[in-house]
Every structure is written in structure tokens, then in C-alpha cells.
Amino acid sequence: MFGVSTLADPAPNATADADLEAFARAWEAFFRAARSARSRLGQQATLTVAQYFLIERLRDGRPRSAREVAEHAGVAPSTATRMLDGLVKAGFVDRRPSERDRRCVEVVLTTAGRAAVEQRHELMQTARRQVFAALDPADRPAAERLLRRLAEATAAIDL
Numbered sequence: 001m002f003g004v005s006t007l008a009d010p011a012p013n014a015t016a017d018a019d020l021e022a023f024a025r026a027w028e029a030f031f032r033a034a035r036s037a038r039s040r041l042g043q044q045a046t047l048t049v050a051q052y053f054l055i056e057r058l059r060d061g062r063p064r065s066a067r068e069v070a071e072h073a074g075v076a077p078s079t080a081t082r083m084l085d086g087l088v089k090a091g092f093v094d095r096r097p098s099e100r101d102r103r104c105v106e107v108v109l110t111t112a113g114r115a116a117v118e119q120r121h122e123l124m125q126t127a128r129r130q131v132f133a134a135l136d137p138a139d140r141p142a143a144e145r146l147l148r149r150l151a152e153a154t155a156a157i158d159l
Helices: 010-042 049-060 064-072 077-089 111-134 140-155
Strands: 093-097 103-107
Touching: 010 049, 010 111, 049 064, 049 077, 049 103, 064 077, 064 103, 064 140, 103 111, 103 140
Parallel strands: none
Antiparallel strands: 093 103
16 A cells, blocks of 8 residues: 555564564473473482572572572472472471571571582582583573573563
């Protein structure tokens, strides 16, 4: 109507759809590989990966509230509480009254918990080193930037 050809419109959409499909296939392949690696790592350690991410921040020896460990792990406080209940029963963490605020309860690693976290940390670092070593050194800075951007974009998903 205004001198714009409608015949040109399908091609950009088709290209965008094909690009999205290729991205989706790569995305799914990456996450399948990550889940598989996570499963293999899970068979070699006392803590699950989810448990590790919940309490790994306690490695520095500072007590934290359940809310703090939940935020750090990116899980709901109720999920963190359930997981911490299991970790207390397993002897990996203790809950104790906060010295700073008597209304709060803090979480600390036990000796067994510290050993389990360190074991999992070493396995995670070994896996990270293997992936890092598999990248061409020239690609590593771009891979880091892309991973950060993907994390930001994923965190911003609003459905």
C-alpha cells in the first residue's frame, strides 16, 4: 500500500524462526550435557549439587540465616528450610541462635559438613577446569561474557 512489498516480510521471519530454532537446539543440548555431568558428579560426592549450592557460601566460616543461604542459592526460603532440615539430620549443618539478633537462627557447617562441601567444591572445580580447558583460549573471554548475559536474560524471564 505504501510502496512496501509484503513479499519481503516472510523471509526475515523465516530467518528469525530458523535462528531461534537453532538457538533452542543448542540451548537444549547444553542443558542435557549439563544435567548429565551434574548426575555424574552427584554419584561421586556426599552432597548433591543442589545441597552444595545451598551451603557452599558457609565455606568462609561465617554463620548465615536460612534466608541468606536461600538467596545465595536462588531458592525459595521454604525450599531452603526443607533442605536445611535434611542437612541438619545428616549432620552437615547446625542451627544455632544468632549472637547478633536473638530472634534469628543461623546456619553453620559442622566438621562433616565442611568436609562434604570441600569434597563437592573440588569436584566442581575439576569439572569447571575441564570445560575451561576445552575452550580455545581466544574464545574464553567471549564465553564468559555470553554466560553472564545468558544468566541475566534467564533471570529476567517473566512469564
